[in-house]
Amino acid sequence: MYLLDTNAVINYLDATLPARAMQFMGTIVDSNCNISVITKMETLGFAFKSMAEQRTMETFVSGSNVLVINDEIVDKTITIRKIKKIKLPDAIIAATALVYGFILISRNTSDFVNIQHLHVIDPYRTTDF
Numbered sequence: 337m338y339l340l341d342t343n344a345v346i347n348y349l350d351a352t353l354p355a356r357a358m359q360f361m362g363t364i365v366d367s368n369c370n371i372s373v374i375t376k377m378e379t380l381g382f383a384f385k386s387m388a389e390q391r392t393m394e395t396f397v398s399g400s401n402v403l404v405i406n407d408e409i410v411d412k413t414i415t416i417r418k419i420k421k422i423k424l425p426d427a428i429i430a431a432t433a434l435v436y437g438f439i440l441i442s443r444n445t446s447d448f449v450n451i452q453h454l455h456v457i458d459p460y461r462t463t464d465f
Contacts, residue, residue: 339370339403339433341442342378344459349392357459361441369400372432374425376402408435416451423447430454 340348340361347353348361371379376397384390403409405428412431416422422430426447433440439455440448448456457464 337368337370337436337438338364338457339372339429339436339438339440340364340375340400341429341440341444342375343443344441345371345375345379345396346382347443347459349396353459354462356462357465360465361459364441365396365399369396370436370438371397371400371402372429373402373404374428374432376400378425403432403436405432406435419452420450422451 409431413427416427441457445458
């Protein structure tokens, strides 16, 4: 199972991923799409260029499994932040992936380097899938 980071969602919806990544992401989105509540906040808090763009994002989010922050994710986030300097939203997303045992899909792999047991796939590196 996979957890989609905010940048992966945005790049998928605006179709800027390489063709192979678009296919890969399409299978994830069509089967069981998981996002963190952080991704929900980041994507829906975006200044949309049009109502159509906003509706597309709202439809995507409403069709996704939005994983909320629970005590286990909070504890894992605290542990991550004690070990690695990382922005709080990224730490929460990483913790969510770890708690659920999901592979994280993110273009910003450098944000998640050296987080123990976290597997990250960069959709721009087609050798990752």
